[in-house]
Amino acid sequence: MRIYADNAATTRMSEEAIETMVKVARETFGNPSSLYEIGQAAKDVLENARETVAECFNCSPREIYFTSGGSEADNQAIISAARIGEKAGKKHIVSTTIEHHAVLHTLKKLEKEGFKITLVGVNSKGTVNPEDIKAAITDETALVSVMFVNNEIGTIEPIAEIGEICREKGVLFHTDAVQAAGQIKIDVKSQNIDMMSVSAHKFHGPKGVGALYVRRGIPLTNIIEGGAQERGKRGGTENVPGIAAMAVALKTECEKIPAKTEKLVNARDKIISGLKKIPYSSLNGELEKRSPGNINFCFEGIEGESLLLLLDDKGICASSGSACTSGSLDPSHVLLAIGRPHEVAHGSLRLSIGEDITENEIDYIIKSVEQVVSYLRGMSPFWHDLETGKRKHIFKEIEE
Numbered sequence: 001m002r003i004y005a006d007n008a009a010t011t012r013m014s015e016e017a018i019e020t021m022v023k024v025a026r027e028t029f030g031n032p033s034s035l036y037e038i039g040q041a042a043k044d045v046l047e048n049a050r051e052t053v054a055e056c057f058n059c060s061p062r063e064i065y066f067t068s069g070g071s072e073a074d075n076q077a078i079i080s081a082a083r084i085g086e087k088a089g090k091k092h093i094v095s096t097t098i099e100h101h102a103v104l105h106t107l108k109k110l111e112k113e114g115f116k117i118t119l120v121g122v123n124s125k126g127t128v129n130p131e132d133i134k135a136a137i138t139d140e141t142a143l144v145s146v147m148f149v150n151n152e153i154g155t156i157e158p159i160a161e162i163g164e165i166c167r168e169k170g171v172l173f174h175t176d177a178v179q180a181a182g183q184i185k186i187d188v189k190s191q192n193i194d195m196m197s198v199s200a201h202k203f204h205g206p207k208g209v210g211a212l213y214v215r216r217g218i219p220l221t222n223i224i225e226g227g228a229q230e231r232g233k234r235g236g237t238e239n240v241p242g243i244a245a246m247a248v249a250l251k252t253e254c255e256k257i258p259a260k261t262e263k264l265v266n267a268r269d270k271i272i273s274g275l276k277k278i279p280y281s282s283l284n285g286e287l288e289k290r291s292p293g294n295i296n297f298c299f300e301g302i303e304g305e306s307l308l309l310l311l312d313d314k315g316i317c318a319s320s321g322s323a324c325t326s327g328s329l330d331p332s333h334v335l336l337a338i339g340r341p342h343e344v345a346h347g348s349l350r351l352s353i354g355e356d357i358t359e360n361e362i363d364y365i366i367k368s369v370e371q372v373v374s375y376l377r378g379m380s381p382f383w384h385d386l387e388t389g390k391r392k393h394i395f396k397e398i399e400e
Helices: 015-027 037-057 070-087 101-112 130-136 159-169 240-255 257-276 304-313 333-337 359-379 381-387
Strands: 064-067 092-096 116-120 141-145 172-176 195-199 210-214 281-283 294-299 348-352
Touching: 015 240, 037 064, 037 240, 064 070, 070 092, 070 101, 070 141, 070 172, 070 195, 070 210, 092 101, 101 116, 116 130, 130 159, 141 159, 159 172, 240 257, 257 281, 257 294, 257 359, 304 348, 304 359, 359 381
Parallel strands: 092 116, 092 141, 141 172, 172 195
Antiparallel strands: 064 210, 195 210, 281 294, 294 348
16 A cells, blocks of 8 residues: 655646646747747746636736746745835844745845844744734834745644734735645735745646745846746746646646545544544644644654654655755754654654545554554663653643
8 A cells, every 4th residue: 555645745746737738848839938929829828827826816917926836936025025125224024933944044044134034933833923923023024924834734824814914014924825725715815915925736736836926016026037037027938838737736726625625624633533542642733723634743752754764664655844854854943843842853743645545544544653653662762761750751641
């Protein structure tokens, strides 16, 4: 049995997206910047895709810019807001301690340029309090950036409330919605979003393609120079086959959200209930306000890498956190931010399931995790110290 349970890292491309990508690559291969018929046919495909993406987010097609993915979109949004603020004498940016590194590393870069960065903390479930964001905003604040859904623990943040505060304060609001697009209904107008980043491979589109929503009237700073593509704001010939495939995938996933969510939540909650029965384990993140397919646990007395390798031997593809930091030996900054000690943050497991998961697969995942955790604890000197009382347990034996 092979179960893919790492959809937060990347998703399998849908057949419709693959067919669209191949068809466009084969039949509409022209450069959309060219004036002759083949080029203009490619431009039509490009603009139709832009309209489709815009419809999914309730915005104008002219507010959508295509990028290479979420990381580029995050960089361009944050740097653009920083330059706008800089011109007005505002060099302060507010974000949170649990953002994706595409945001955090960009903020570090700006900090070296003299910007002041305030990272607001979250509660033990990974939720940021809008009032804390409000308190962090000053007369010098140029931007607030808060992710829509946390990529590790799945917590859904109060985006509309934060966006409303930013509107009242006259501060630009950006959200990294990479884990939300295609999973949760997004309406940039009602949710008071000024800029938003998405990535196609998180909703069954191709890798290397993404989009940045920018509310009309906000000037963008180029981070890739070279041509007049994307209305002069992103140099480089557009990946027309990939963009067309992204639009098809996004539209399909957005239309499926109500039915898909119900199935995913039922499967997710069954797995959570099963894993909670493992002694000295604890769910990370909100139980209710979390991404439909996200399950994230810490287990005392084990090391996450060994857990993943043994689960892989059993045919289960999982992760210990963000795929972007999977090569790091450091514990997750997200788990540390919600108060998990280093020794249990190292023993985390993230499962991000798809809607095609079966009841047999759900049962197999629960059984396999139980077996692997028990096996690893049996070999662990740290677990032996816990069991003999030399060290104190952090979690209750069975948490509610």
